[in-house]
Amino acid sequence: MRRPPEQADIAIALHGITKRFPGVVANSDVDLTIRRGTVHAIVGENGAGKSTLMKILYGMLKPDEGTITVDGRTATFGSPAAAIAAGIGMVHQHFMLADNLSVLENVVLGGEPRQRGGLDFRAARARIEQISATYGLQVEPDRLVEELGVGERQRVEICKVLYRGARILILDEPTAVLVPQEVDELFGNLRDLKAEGLTILFISHKLDEVLAVADEITVIRRGSTVASVTPHEVTAPQLAELMVGSALPVPELRESTVTDRPVLEVSDLAVTDPDGRHVLSAISFTIHAGEVLGIAGVEGNGQAELVDALMGVRPISSGTVALSGHDITRSSTRSRREAGMAYIPEDRHRQGLLLEASIWENRVLGHQTVAPSARGLLLNRRAARADTQRIVREYDVRTPGIDVVASALSGGNQQKLIVGREMTGRSVALIAAHPTRGVDVGAQAAIWEHMRAARRAGLAVLLVSADLEELIGMSDSLAVILRGRLVARFDPKTVKPEQLGSAMTGAGASAGAGGAV
Ligand SMILES: Nc1ncnc2c1ncn2[C@@H]1O[C@H](COP(=O)(O)OP(=O)(O)O)[C@@H](O)[C@H]1O
Ligand SMILES: [Mg+2]
Structure with a gap:
């Protein structure tokens, strides 16, 4: 004592x-x-x-x-x-x-x-x-x-x-x-x-x-x-x-669901900023159906630009992106979504939600052209509302109702709403940028479970996270991004956090167990 x-x-x-x-x-x-x-x-x-x-x-x-x-x-x-x-x-x-x-x-x-x-x-x-x-x-x-x-x-x-x-x-x-x-x-x-x-x-x-x-x-x-x-x-x-107040959840994948069917294929992608500087160079990877590729890196090494480029928010200066065999390199964000790209953005306030709009209107956001929100060119309000009720139920979004404004929800519940919205429809790929950042542990466990479900359902998942435990636990394969390039690949089952750390800072890059990519 x-x-x-x-x-x-x-x-x-x-x-x-x-x-x-x-x-x-x-x-x-x-x-x-x-x-x-x-x-x-x-x-x-x-x-x-x-x-x-x-x-x-x-x-x-x-x-x-x-x-x-x-x-x-x-x-x-x-x-x-x-x-x-x-x-x-x-x-x-x-x-x-x-x-x-x-x-x-x-x-x-x-x-x-x-x-x-x-x-x-x-x-x-x-x-x-x-x-x-x-x-x-x-x-x-x-x-x-x-x-x-x-x-x-x-x-x-x-x-x-x-x-x-x-x-x-x-x-x-x-x-x-x-x-x-x-x-x-x-x-x-x-x-x-x-x-x-x-x-x-x-x-x-x-x-x-x-x-x-x-x-x-x-x-x-x-x-x-x-x-x-x-x-x-x-x-x-x-x-x-x-x-x-309860036991902590841990990120982990159980059985492998990785298939040999390529879904998201990125080849030699480069992005330059308005000053002509390369922010991404020579990025190549393939994510198969049922596979999670984790991207590790110190913040500011091109993760945000990669996500933007994949979602069509930022122009690609060279290279190609294909989704299910179709070239989407020059497609708009909307047509990427229609083709099956789901997106959990890093900044849920700036990109994911309209905070002053109701929950059901947020359900429609970015999905106004796809079922069940759309009926021809019109918004199907009734179906959209019903589907919002379903998301609230299935994703355990704690809210007094679907007419409440999004800003009234806690961060974890906002994030569950986004995940629920993105996982609906016929998604084939999911881009998840820091999906559990700043959410409480209950919501974190729920989001991990939904990502596992997406992977089981055959989605190709790109997971960008600053949480190494989440990356190692949730990924089938890991790549490290440094100064806009993928500099190393690791197997999450065997990698040590220290090895990732070395690759992330560029220290002892040649000594890492991961091969160059
Ligand atoms: N300046 C502020 N105005 C209003 N609410 C705040 C402010 N700072 C913190 N809070 C709220 O107080 C609570 C505690 O926040 P904080 O002390 O930052 O927590 P922690 O550092 O443990 O993450 C949170 O609910 C947060 O939203
Ligand atoms: Mg704090």
């Missing part, structure tokens, strides 16, 4: 924190005690209230109720500047560096040592080098931030916070943007920071990470703390159950 912490051991204590937003209670009577010199993980599902709680601690949001004590003294932070003055620093989920400035400039911006009115860059550089050496944070002061990979940008952010004198570090989902090797490196840094006496608040929803790096774990569910445990006291499944 843990002994109760002495006052002197406690870096931060939050008592009875409540924060309401219109329509939601983001934090409800949260208590949290953080011991000095520990890594304390906060875990919880998407929307559980983790970021809100951290923003309150960092002075970005004011709590409606509750108190914060830092080093035994009651604190009220009216701004991040006040939190920084109290030794608290935060690295946000989305980085906030200026791309066109150097690492050195970014670190010192707003906190410069001055000398006769000017910036003393020599002193600043010396301090950065000292921070870098003390905590094993590899950074190159003179590089431009825009040239850096994600892992190094994150180190710069951490460096910046330390430069301002933080002794308590909040990292909001720092691993969400990292590949496995970078995660290991970050965890090494966290251990070094802890060894130097710093206190770290580490936010995540990935349980294996939390169990690997945390000294204590606080679980938040629907805005309330449900448990505070040490990694020795719990197993991953127990933690999952605390987090979601």
